[in-house]
Amino acid sequence: MSGFLYYLAAFALVLGILVVVHEFGHYLAARWAGVKVLRFSVGFGRPLWARRFGQDGTEWAIAAFPLGGYVKMLDEREGEVPAEELHRSFNRQSVLRRMVIVVAGPAANFLLAIVLYWGLFWNGTEEFKPLLGAPAVESAAASAGLEDGELVLKVAGESVQTWQEMRWFLLQRAVEQNQIELEVINPQHEIAVRRLDVLAVRQSGWEGEALDRLGLTLYRPRLPPVLGQVNANSAAADAGLRPGDEVLSIDATPIGSWADVVQHVRKSPGKAIHLEVLRDGVRVESTVTPAAVEERGRQIGRIGAAVAADGRLPAELMVTVSYGPLSALNKAVIETWDKSAFTLLMIGKMITGEVSWRNISGPVTIADYAGRSARLGVDYYLKFLALVSISLGVLNLLPIPILDGGHLLYYLVEIIKRGPVSERTMEIGQQIGLALLLMLMAFAFYNDINRLFSG
Structure with a gap:
């Protein structure tokens, strides 16, 4: 599978799971409250696939636009309801029952995160120890x-x-x-x-x-200065360097590890450097000019070569962390709570300007992270899924009309004023909510595009 398709598949799986879990939360709560569910849709727009199941003939559909989903319930505000089914209409339910149905979606996302973390903590995960590498200069x-x-x-x-x-x-x-x-x-x-x-x-x-x-970096073990891969059409390839070459010196300075090679190359963008390498027992000299590459506002050199490594990580860099079933459950709940609270805190600081809006990620960035985590292994992918599920749960609880949190806000007002919010007020709220959501999506897409071109 090509890299693009792999990342797309990883993203689609994450999105599909999160949407199904979220909407299934609404669906189960509606069934519990006795509300008739007309349609359960993954995605918006025209259905690509649809089937009816169950005693109520609920339509289960997969629609063309995949970024989301919805559960359509029987509701007098959306069409005529037969007299014998009025008691099963959403708008006829008590305000507390309606609140339960609405909050069940985000709650399902939090529950998914807890279950995923619980399984990971109980099963045990192999992770990097907090070993520090050499800090960046002047950091x-x-x-x-x-x-x-x-x-x-x-x-x-x-x-x-x-x-x-x-x-x-x-x-x-x-x-x-x-x-x-x-x-x-x-x-x-x-x-x-x-x-x-x-x-x-x-x-x-x-x-x-x-x-x-x-300036905090993960510790890297000292690797021998041996080339493992030389990219085609790179500076290293143009200089005649080959896989298996051992770098002995750069500009007459002895080289002891691959980190020394990286250091010399990075500080020489566009500047020719002289290498002496050992190839099949014979010393060979070569001159290579590292390509100038932009990184965080400054130029560094790259030659398009990677270190020779067997892909295995030394045991002393890793630690296996596992817990008993009850301890794992407790840690999973704490992890979900802490990350939810931190997400909400960051959103608040974004509103006050303390946190940059450039931190908002759109589908391209999420797809990128989904693909990366999938390549790292199942544990990393499940942790990523749990984190995005938490973010989705928190986002949906924000008091923005059109989101679940906006509906909860209407119901709280209804409790206080002892009467439903007027249709006109809800209509205006929906327009404001839609505008805010579109603005948020615009920021997200802009940030995605900016990251693509700026790295």
Whole structure:
């Protein structure tokens, strides 16, 4: 399968699961409340496939426009209802029953995330240890004194076992704190406390990957400076370099690892460098001019060659994390709650301008992440699915007319004023909600396109 089709399939599966789960939540709640369901649709627009099932003859359909779905219920506001079925009409239900039906969709998304996390935590996942690589020059990590090979034990007093756990605690603390204490242990088994300045993350509006901005990188083991792959039509290929070549020196400077090769190449965009390589026991000299590539506002060099590696990760870089069934369930609930609260907090800060709107992702970016996570393995893909499910649940609960949260807002007003919201008010609300949703989608698509062209 080509890369594009693979990413498209990974995205389609995520989208299909989330839409079905969300709408099935509405469907089950409607059935519980005794409301007749006329149609269950995955997607909008003209049905590509439709069948009727069940005692009520509910139509189950897959429609042409796949970004969403809906459950159509019997409702006097949308057509004439036979007298014998009035009691099964949505609008005839008590306000509390209507609220349950509406909230059931987002609740199903949160429940899916809990189930996925529970299974992952119970089964056990193999993840990267929070081992730090050499920090970027002049970064916050370098200023804090963090060094290559240090293992993070605690973040702001919270013990961490994995790289993702460390990242999550840092993000949570960086929302309000300017400095975060990291307790680390170095390869010589010496424990130290480093104070990491995270103010730059907030000042940037949380644009980009926060750990990259701080200079925190995952530890990379020292690899021999041997070429494994040379891309066609690359600077390395033009210079005659071949897979299996061992780089001995660059510009007369001895090379000890692949990291040394990368360092020399990156700092020489468009500038010829002289290599001495060992090929089949014979020393060969070559001159290569790294291509100039834009990266985060500055130019770096690339020659189009990758290191020779067998693809296996050293055992000392990994840790297997697992829990008993009850502990796993407890952690799954906490994980879902924390990520929901953090998502809501970031949305609030986006509204106040503290977080950049460039962080909004559209379908292209989500598809990209879906494909990447799928390539990394089932565990990563399921974690991605859980995270997007949480985001969908939170988004739908926002008090925006046209979303589930908007309907809940109408029902709260109905409880307070002891009467339904007028049709005119709901009509105006729908127009405002649609405008906000279209604006949000426009931002998302703009950001997707911008990422495609700027990298």
